[in-house]
Amino acid sequence: MKNGENVSNVQRRKFLSNLTIATGSAVLVSSPFSSIASLFVEESRQITVGEIMNSFISEVPNGAIPNTVDTLKSGNADIVVTGVVTCMFATIEVIRKTIALGANFIIAHEPTFYNHQDATKWLENDEVFKYKSELLKKHNIAVWRNHDYIHSVHPDGVRKGLVERLSWGKYGNPDQNMYNFTSALSLKELIHDLKAKLEIPSLRYIGDLKASCSKILLMPGAAGGQRQIEAIIKNKPDVLVTGEISEWETAEYVRDARAKGENICLIVLGHVASEEDGATYMRNWLKNKFPSVKANFIKTGASLSML
Structure with a gap:
């Protein structure tokens, strides 16, 4: 009986194996091992550029944004994704690294072609533009700008990434601009802390380096002079930490405010440093939502250097 049972088991396994080959994953899915089978099915499922885009947009309050700049700058939504690169700018260097990784989808926060709308007609005869666009086309790489949408999720994805890098979450709500330190830092100490955590070799500031800073107004990116100044007026911070300014706007307001006697300082991180996280x-997000897709962050870094 024992030997007969062994033969029977072997025959049964062979039958199941042949049936599985003949009918594909359907047998596995309906078997006791369906959870394992579904894992293999998920791993082999083809995911497109459009599916990833739509998944992220679905998390934004009110959904798709009319007249957004967050469009495909290269490729199309039907491209099957072999890997994703996230970055601040889809530079030529980033594109080359994407190719080396075997990826074909770049999600960039800022423009690819040197203007907010990524208008390219004025660049049609430019050799730099032609080289970059042809490089993307040759390797069938899709580039999606995710600017308006990532700023519209709650909390703001850019701010959340920056606040996590700075370890400031305990000092304020990531949906708000103000962070209240439990222990004040001098302006000099705050500058050194920002430089170390964000890997910035140098930055610009206005203020007394000995000034006490506990109320921090954090505005990454380029919010614009009026918004920055209005936020200073409303929140009365010790220091505004921002990404980028128009020098004839926010900097001049802070200079005049200090001359009047206000205790306000300004730290300018640079646009890339303030938003790259x-x-x-x-x-x-990609690793959580699409675990079968290889996702890599490539640091762009600042384009400008200072002596």
């Missing part, structure tokens, strides 16, 4: 947020 939004790309790490995007990379982490």
Whole structure:
């Protein structure tokens, strides 16, 4: 009986194996091992550029944004994704690294072609534009700008990434601009802390380096002079920490406010340094939502250097 049972088991396994080959994953899915089978099915499922885009947009309050700049700058929504790169800018260097990784989908926060709308007609005869666009086309790489949408999720994905890098979450709500430190830092100490955590070799500031800073107004990116000044007026911070300014606007307001006697300082991080951690947020989102897709963050870094 024992030997007969062994033969029977072997025959049964062979039958199941042949049936599985003949009918594909349907047998596995209906078997006791269906959870394992579904994992293999998920791993082999083809995911498109459009599916990833739509998944992220579905998390934004009110859904799709009319007249958004968040459109495909290269490729199309039907491209099957072999890997994703998240970054601040889809530079030529980033594109080359994407190719080396075997990826074909770049999610960038800022423009690809040197203007907010990514208008390219004025660049049609330019050799730099032609080289970049042809490089993307040759390797069938899709580039999606995710600017308006990542700023519209709650909390703002760019701010969340930055606040996590700075470890400021305990000092304020990531949906708000103000962070209240339990222990004040001098302006000099705050500058050194920002430089170390954000890997910034140098930055610009206005203020007394000995000034006490506990009320921090954090405005990454380029909010614009009026919004920055209005936020200073409303919140009365010790220091505004921002990404980028128009020098004839916010800086001049802070200079005059200090001359009047206000205790206000300004720290300018640079646009890239203040928003690049939004790309790490995007990379982490992809790993959570599409675990079968290889996702990599590539640091763009600042284009400008200072002596």
